[in-house]
Amino acid sequence: MTAIVKASWLPRLLGGITAAYSATIIVRPEILAGPCKLTGPGGRAPQSVRLLTTAIGARDLVNGLAMMLAPPGKPLRTAIAIRVLSDAADAVAFGSLLPDHRARIRIGGFAAAWAVLCAVGATTQKA
DSSP states (O other): OHHHHHHTHHHHHHHHHHHHHHHHHHHOTHHHHTTTTOOOGGGOOOHHHHHHHHHHHHHHHHHHHHHHHSOTTHHHHHHHHHHHHHHHHHHHHHHHHOSSHHHHHHHHHHHHHHHHHHHHHHTTSOO
């Protein structure tokens, strides 16, 4: 058991960071909307952006908590796989659909990097 717990620290840390960031964007959507260049006058996120940011935040909060709390083995590997696939989908969506070219590169790249980092975390798991 000690080897499994020791090997699973990285995905659990990444899950905790994901959960914390996700809770933050639920409360303050501008933290995500701003870098995406989706804020309106005064730096506030419009209601439609707040809705989508909250949905993304809720999805990622649940997944981050799953990575933190899932039992070792298949449940944890499944939670990690969901995180990797969610971030890969975000990388494609943000990287191709954001209205600002620089934001597409920055936000899409960040989502892709997070997917890769979480995938690396999966390699620390025993089969």
